[in-house]
Amino acid sequence: MAIAESGQGRRAEEASIWSWLHRREGRQIIGQIIIVVLLAALFWIAATNAIDNLRRQNIASGFGFWNNTAGFDISQALIPYSATSTYGQAFWVGLLNTLLVSVIGIVLATIVGFVMGIARLSNNWLIARLATVYVEVARNVPLLLQLFVWYFALIPQLPLPRQSWQLPAGVVLNNRGLSLPAPVLQPDAGIVLATLALAIAASIGLRFWANRRWKATGERFPVFWTSLGLIVGLPLVVAAALGFPVTFQYPELKGFNYSGGIVVLPEFIALLAGLVFYTGAFIAEIVRSGIQGVSSGQKEAARALGLTNNQMLKLVVIPQAMRIIIPPLTSNYLNLTKNSSLGVAIAYPDLVSVFAGTVLNQTGQAIEVISITMLVYLTLSLATSAFMNWFNARMKLVER
């Protein structure tokens, strides 16, 4: 490298740096360095300010608060919880409440959505119009407003406990909530539950066998009805034979309110109703577009093959429609779960209300509490999208 000593050499070196800068890789590396420096600076400024502010306001940091006594009550807890429990237990209570309303909401919203989506495509003009009105109203009014309508306007219209509506099977509805009879299992109930588990296992096995036989011989087996008979009928027969080993504890009017049984809070009813009404409209649109997305050629081909109407729906239309429906459906399930956080506005003790609300106010540890809350939702979301990817890979059209 003798040339490097001369001026010409230095110019060549400069030129190479210059041209490196002009090449894509060079600019990309510099661009990334700038991004890293900016992000690090932002993080550093935020962190120093946060440490400074926390010290000045005497707020502890770290996760030590997790095991401190919470000292507040929660109106609905699926696990044992009292004011002497810890913040950590309050977190689990809140999370379980979020999951409870989400799971029930998802099931009901799916039913409402499918019924309404199919109704929108009905041949019956009136039914189709009614479903359209429902969808357009429910979709275009904010969910929070709907929750307020349920909670502050509709539920107070329910009768007082003394004039409760007595619904069938000992169910009682009044403005303090819904009281259901609580099943009390007798010793023999274990046998019935075991039969139920056995019936479910048998149905799964039956399904495999029927599928194998269908592929081998082309003969179909009424799997659905047989399984239904197994799962519902078998435990029922066994229970009858054992003399129904379940007793019910019915809610009773004591003083000003009902006690006993399972009490469903009015907050829960309002949140569930709002979520189902709102999300059902979105699911209805997904179902409608999924069914319409199956090309009419498929239906014509099915008819040309001589399939009956039911066979056409079951074997041709629904499997293809599901392929279109399921991805947006899962994202709506996720939306419902996220939207259940609006329960905070009507005092439903969900994760955001209990943890990001009460616990945050008591401890003042905003960074830790908000991070944990976000992490929970992030986990739920990642799990859902993992399922989606798996499902899409499984359902993808196998093209030859």
Added chain:
Amino acid sequence: MAVETIAPRVSAPEMAPPRSEVGIIGWLSKNLFSSWTNTILTILGLWIAWRVLAGALDWAVFSAVWKGEDGSACRVADAGACWPFVQAKFGQFMFGRYPDAERWRVVATYILTGLTLAGLMIPAIPGKKWLGLFGVIGLPIIAWILLYGGVLGLPTVPTEFWGGLMVTLVVATVGIAGSFPVGIVLALGRRSEMPIARWASIFFIEVVRAVPLITILFMSSVMLPLFLPEGVSFDKLLRALIGVMLFSGAYMAETIRGGLQAIPKGQYEAADSLGLSFAQKMGLIILPQALKLVIPGIVNSFVGLAKDTSLVLIIGIFDLLGIVQAGLTDAKWFAPNTAMTGYVFAAMIFWIICFSISRYSAWLERRLSRGDRR
């Protein structure tokens, strides 16, 4: 000749179609009573429609209370809606605690924004480029001066006094406008060849999209102040706006990414082979095409945002729903139907806004796809 004997010269006289196939009866029998199940459904539908319609009309019109000074007028038996409540609070619902004498400024902002938007939305009006430029640069400055004041002799109206529909519209408009640059940067970042930029964008987008808006709002109202140096504090409304912008920016990024992915690779390669820089390539070739593709998606996300703005009431900002809710605590107006009346009023406003935007979006989609249809 034989043919003529076979084929008659005169065709049979045309008969009117069967009465069961045409006219009202035909329509009814085809659409409502084609089968037994259909007939049952129709009767059920009629019953539901009658119950809902009659109930709603009775509540909102026939049994409603129209005049009154306070809640006592509405505290009569079997009364329906309590409209005097809305009449009395109408100013608040629209403008919050914005001083009466200054409310013309809000109206002026509405008119200016409305005219600009109308100019942009109606295809027949020329000069979109200048209007767009005005909408992006001029309008926010004028709107800020008008609404906040403090210059040109206009008295300052702090944001604590803002409220009602005005805040709803401000949050929705600023949110969507602010989410646009955020979304473009994130979408480009997510498709960038630089791994760090790409991972940073993916991380931001996925985290924000995974969590509910409420937690973002909590974060911007509770956590953000912790990250600022002592003494520096943001306006509450501004903090909410930042949260809304970041939130809708992440969604916008995914919408725009959809558009970017739809642009054929040849367009990128053609721009590269012409020697355009990255900014030129994106600004002149890719983004104009990609954004045109996703206009309906953007308009739809505006509907979502317009509804989501009501969440700001949870962190103590009085948007339309928040001010209605606050009005309900007024003991003077206590009556069994006051709450429902207020909610129905707010719902109607939200519904009109959201429904008309989604209709516009559907129209736009048809119009934009016209060129692609063969």
